[in-house]
Amino acid sequence: xQRSIVDALPTPTTPAVGLRHITRVASRPVPRWLLVFGFWxxxxxxxxxxxxxxxxxxxxxxxxxxxxxxxxxxxxxxWGAMSVAIYWVNRKLPVAPxxxxxxxxxxxxxxxxxxxxxxxxxxxxxxxxxxxxDPNWVGATILETASHVTYRLGTFVYWAIAMICVxxxxxxxxxxxxxxxxxxxxxxxxxxxxxxxxxLDPHFLxxxxxxxxxxxxxxxxxxxxxxxxxxxxxxxxIEHADQHEIPLERELAFVDRYIQLQLVRFADRLDVxxxxxxxxxxxxxxxxxxxxxxxxxxxxxxxxxxxxxxxELCAWRxxxxxxxxxxxxxxxxxxxxxxxxxxxIGLGNTRARLEQLYGHGEYSLQVAPDEERGTCVDVTFPxxxx
Numbered sequence: 001x002q003r004s005i006v007d008a009l010p011t012p013t014t015p016a017v018g019l020r021h022i023t024r025v026a027s028r029p030v031p032r033w034l035l036v037f038g039f040w041x042x043x044x045x046x047x048x049x050x051x052x053x054x055x056x057x058x059x060x061x062x063x064x065x066x067x068x069x070x071x072x073x074x075x076x077x078x079w080g081a082m083s084v085a086i087y088w089v090n091r092k093l094p095v096a097p098x099x100x101x102x103x104x105x106x107x108x109x110x111x112x113x114x115x116x117x118x119x120x121x122x123x124x125x126x127x128x129x130x131x132x133x134d135p136n137w138v139g140a141t142i143l144e145t146a147s148h149v150t151y152r153l154g155t156f157v158y159w160a161i162a163m164i165c166v167x168x169x170x171x172x173x174x175x176x177x178x179x180x181x182x183x184x185x186x187x188x189x190x191x192x193x194x195x196x197x198x199x200l201d202p203h204f205l206x207x208x209x210x211x212x213x214x215x216x217x218x219x220x221x222x223x224x225x226x227x228x229x230x231x232x233x234x235x236x237x238i239e240h241a242d243q244h245e246i247p248l249e250r251e252l253a254f255v256d257r258y259i260q261l262q263l264v265r266f267a268d269r270l271d272v273x274x275x276x277x278x279x280x281x282x283x284x285x286x287x288x289x290x291x292x293x294x295x296x297x298x299x300x301x302x303x304x305x306x307x308x309x310x311x312e313l314c315a316w317r318x319x320x321x322x323x324x325x326x327x328x329x330x331x332x333x334x335x336x337x338x339x340x341x342x343x344x345i346g347l348g349n350t351r352a353r354l355e356q357l358y359g360h361g362e363y364s365l366q367v368a369p370d371e372e373r374g375t376c377v378d379v380t381f382p383x384x385x386x
Contacts, residue, residue: 023353040080047072053184057249070131078121082114083161090165117320118158164361205234213267222264227263237288244357245284247386248315250321252276253312255290262298270302270309277316284386285322286353292346293326301330301375322383327376332369339367348378358382 048069052062088256089110095102125131208230215223236254252274259272272294294311302309314325343351347367354363363381370376 010232014194023094035177036080036083040083042078043067043076044072047076067132067215070129074125074129074131076120078118079157079161080124081121082158083165086110086114086161087165087168089170090162097169098169101332104162104376106165107159107162107201111155111162114158115155144384173306199359208233208261215265219315223369226261226264229238229264235259244353245386246287247278247281248283248285249281251285251290252281255294258291258294259324265301266298266309268296268308269305270311273310273312275312275314280317280322280383282385283315283317283322283383285382286350286357287322289350289353290324290326292350293324293379296344296346296377297326297328297330297375301328305329317383320383324379326373327370329370330372332373333367333375341364347377349365354381 048065048071051065090103090107093103093106095106097103199291208226212223212226212230233254236257263270263272271305290313294313297311299307302311309331311328312325314323314327316323338346347365350385351365357363358381364379366378368376368378
């Protein structure tokens with residue numbers, strides 16, 4: 001059995017310093033505080049374009065751009081500071097992010113509290129900047145002013161900010177839940193694969209030990225040689241124990257040890273032919289996917305013959321699919337054979353692992369009579385480099 005060795009071509013690993021710096025700067029996320037400040041600055045600039053301010057119910061006083069800018073700063077930057085506080089308080093509410101009704105009910109009293117707090121900030125900024133303001137906003141007391149602010153614009157602005165904060169928190173929670181679900185599914189899949197591997201290894205080991213026991217007394221030298229081959233095989237199995245997929249080249253090396261073990265047993269009665277396209281040597285395949293197929297071909301196929309048995313192992317690529325075929329010249333399938341009813345541990349385990357790795361509909365495992373004589377097992381799954 002021959003294996004191909006693919007030489008790795010050297011690839012450049014040190015990009016230019018300037019390009020690395022540009023890439024790092026371009027991939028750096030924009031700080032959230034800068035996004036918040038930019039958003040409220042745009043609102044301030046938009047409101048600073050007005051050229052007059054109301055001084056009575058139907059009276060408007062022309063003002064300069066500077067005064068309009070001061071009035072916009074006094075009106076909207078306090079809401080910018082409030083938005084940060086509203087976001088923080090919303091995150092700390094003692095209800096789940098997806099409990100929208102209780103969360104919104106809690107925001108009802110909070111809207112009053114934050115509107116009163118905004119009134120203090122608004123009045124303080126107005127006095128500090130000497131900004132013109134609508135006298136209809138100002139009452140005799142701070143509570144009266146708060147009621148005017150609430151009536152005029154405060155409630156709408158607060159609830160707009162609160163709804164955005166609730167939506168952001170809900171989206172973040174949903175994304176975290178999706179990530180946790182994906183991690184749990186991955187862990188569950190890995191646990192199932194590990195369980196399937198743990199079922200396959202004893203099955204293979206017991207069959208091999210039964211074969212060796214037949215030669216312990218009548219052919220001790222041959223039994224010792226088979227034990228040495230089994231040791232090499234187990235060493236490779238341990239090396240791949242924590243990997244669900246390995247390159248086809250390494251899988252072929254593992255099967256080669258198994259075939260050498262069987263050749264000691266069957267001597268000239270077994271001929272194994274390997275025809276693998278060199279292009280697919282680096283393709284990713286499930287660990288131990290070939291050994292159960294070759295073992296079935298020997299146990300149920302060539303071992304039943306009095307003449308020499310022939311096993312052919314092929315692998316090739318067709319588009320985005322990898323095809324693996326194991327065929328033998330044994331007596332063929334029993335009459336009325338159905339895979340669902342006659343599937344054994346080896347094939348059943350292989351199909352279950354293909355289901356876990358690739359999902360339903362992304363693979364196929366077919367067992368059918370060969371064109372001339374014997375049995376042909378075809379396995380197909382997505383092609384990707386290991």
